[in-house]
Amino acid sequence: MSRAEAMGLLLAFVARLITGAQGHWKGCPPKAEQRIYFANHQSHFDWVLIWAALPQELRVNTRPIAARDYWTSSPFKAWLTREVFRAVYVNRQRTDDQDPLEPLLEALSHGDSLVIFPEGTRSNKGEPQAFKSGLYHLAQAHPQVQLIPTWIDNVQRVMPKGEVVPVPILCTVTFGAPLTRVDGEDKAGFLERARAAVLAMRSGRA
Amino acid sequence: MSALRTLPVGGQVALLFVILFGVLVLASIGWFVWSLREISDGAQARHERFKRDLRAVWVGATLFWLAWVSGAVGATLLFGIVSFLALREFITLMHTSRGDHRSLLLAFFVVLPLQFTLAGGRWFDLFTVFIPVYVFLAIPVVSALADDPQRFLERNAKIQWGIMVCVYGLSHAPALLLLEFRDYDGRGAFLLFLLVMVAACAQIGQEAASRWLRTRPTARHIDRSFSARAWLIGATAGAVLGAALYWITPFKAPQAFALSFIAGGAGTLGGLVMRALKKDAGVAWWGNASAVTGAVGLLDRVAPLAFAAPVFFHSVRWYFKV
Numbered sequence: 001m002s003r004a005e006a007m008g009l010l011l012a013f014v015a016r017l018i019t020g021a022q023g024h025w026k027g028c029p030p031k032a033e034q035r036i037y038f039a040n041h042q043s044h045f046d047w048v049l050i051w052a053a054l055p056q057e058l059r060v061n062t063r064p065i066a067a068r069d070y071w072t073s074s075p076f077k078a079w080l081t082r083e084v085f086r087a088v089y090v091n092r093q094r095t096d097d098q099d100p101l102e103p104l105l106e107a108l109s110h111g112d113s114l115v116i117f118p119e120g121t122r123s124n125k126g127e128p129q130a131f132k133s134g135l136y137h138l139a140q141a142h143p144q145v146q147l148i149p150t151w152i153d154n155v156q157r158v159m160p161k162g163e164v165v166p167v168p169i170l171c172t173v174t175f176g177a178p179l180t181r182v183d184g185e186d187k188a189g190f191l192e193r194a195r196a197a198v199l200a201m202r203s204g205r206a
Numbered sequence: 207m208s209a210l211r212t213l214p215v216g217g218q219v220a221l222l223f224v225i226l227f228g229v230l231v232l233a234s235i236g237w238f239v240w241s242l243r244e245i246s247d248g249a250q251a252r253h254e255r256f257k258r259d260l261r262a263v264w265v266g267a268t269l270f271w272l273a274w275v276s277g278a279v280g281a282t283l284l285f286g287i288v289s290f291l292a293l294r295e296f297i298t299l300m301h302t303s304r305g306d307h308r309s310l311l312l313a314f315f316v317v318l319p320l321q322f323t324l325a326g327g328r329w330f331d332l333f334t335v336f337i338p339v340y341v342f343l344a345i346p347v348v349s350a351l352a353d354d355p356q357r358f359l360e361r362n363a364k365i366q367w368g369i370m371v372c373v374y375g376l377s378h379a380p381a382l383l384l385l386e387f388r389d390y391d392g393r394g395a396f397l398l399f400l401l402v403m404v405a406a407c408a409q410i411g412q413e414a415a416s417r418w419l420r421t422r423p424t425a426r427h428i429d430r431s432f433s434a435r436a437w438l439i440g441a442t443a444g445a446v447l448g449a450a451l452y453w454i455t456p457f458k459a460p461q462a463f464a465l466s467f468i469a470g471g472a473g474t475l476g477g478l479v480m481r482a483l484k485k486d487a488g489v490a491w492w493g494n495a496s497a498v499t500g501a502v503g504l505l506d507r508v509a510p511l512a513f514a515a516p517v518f519f520h521s522v523r524w525y526f527k528v
Binding site for chain 2: 020154157160163165167168169170
């Protein structure tokens with residue numbers, strides 16, 4: 001076992017010890033199909049939680065998205081994101097000649113699954129903010145990929161904004177049924193429907 | 207009985223486990239045979255419940271055995287982990303706010319390990335007062351420093367209560383294993399075994415009695431099956447069992463009766479209190495996965511023990527001056 005794999009197992013173990021990281025597969029089975037999991041974003045811990053809730057064989061080709069400037073700024077951060085999580089790097093500063101979604105599209109054409117947080121930023125208001133349009137463009141470019149709405153519950157209590165050490169509180173990750181495609185739907189309609197699908201996975205309502 | 211008493215300590219304890227696991231295997235085989243029959247819907251629910259209870263007993267017995275074979279350090283560690291998981295479940299169901307973050311960190315990562323270290327090291331004087339005196343004063347201080355006056359008392363009460371049940375209560379289980387009596391070396395397992403058996407017997411006795419008596423429940427909104435008379439019958443049933451088992455303890459029969467009555471009564475009252483907490487949190491039983499989170503129902507199992515163990519432990523310590 002390589003060091004990166006060991007680190008991955010350790011992180012998954014810690015996440016499970018602290019949060020339980022229970023995956024509830026309500027709308028789809030945990031199968032190794034190409035998927036985009038899109039979830040509400042409340043804390044830095046979100047990605048690790050989704051990742052730990054996935055069965056081990058799915059973790060291998062499910063990749064997060066990381067901001068290049070921050071996650072390559074130290075050797076350890078770079079190692080963690082590149083070797084352990086196999087993150088897809090994106091540039092936060094928009095340049096005119098490059099589409100920011102390009103690395104994501106490339107990962108999708110390699111057959112990898114992605115986890116994205118379409119709100120773009122962490123929110124702690126309970127309900128997710130309006131979704132950014134990235135999800136729409138990805139879905140347009142790769143219509144064969146399943147879009148799985150995902151709700152992460154309780155994680156804002158584990159690590160509120162500004163705190164460093166997590167408190168052990170049970171969290172669940174609920175995976176819903178793949179978002180269906182509606183012909184001729186515009187961008188705003190699609191994003192609103194996607195957001196509603198994530199909200200519908202809130203525990204006790206699904 | 208006298209033949210048993212002449213066995214070496216190790217042999218006695220081994221016999222205890224052989225009997226315990228023997229009974230469990232028989233119960234499981236019985237359940238399996240019974241489960242092959244076709245059953246009605248009503249029986250199905252009871253069937254599921256029995257299956258859940260049986261599994262919990264298996265887990266408990268295995269835990270008990272592991273605690274015994276792994277000695278002082280292992281037992282403390284094992285119960286420490288159980289306590290951690292129970293507290294995690296408890297805090298999940300209580301709604302805490304941002305300002306509680308530091309207090310919770312203190313509870314999980316400082317108080318819990320320290321309390322179990324004190325138990326494992328047999329520093330029973332400090333072990334007894336550490337949480338009720340020092341921690342219960344420290345938690346509100348940390349909370350106050352978080353600068354959030356909203357529902358201050360309520361939030362602190364929740365955390366303190368969680369620590370009381372999940373940490374303080376459960377830490378008395380390894381403490382019982384490690385309690386040293388004169389002429390009773392290495393037999394702490396029997397005390398813990400007695401406690402668990404008595405608590406279970408009292409619980410079963412109380413439930414059977416309430417079904418049979420059909421009296422008005424004392425606290426109808428919390429538990430429809432609890433009544434004072436059923437409680438008394440349950441505690442007495444536990445006491446009778448304790449008296450019958452006196453020969454595995456350092457007590458005489460009347461002493462075993464009295465101590466078992468106290469432990470059994472405390473255990474069933476603990477069950478009642480936990481039921482009230484569950485009603486408050488809005489879950490039918492802690493393990494209800496669809497409710498909030500993936501809680502596994504550990505609290506349901508440990509609640510009677512968490513109430514019975516400290517009362518039993520301190521009664522024994524006070525009465526026998528150990």
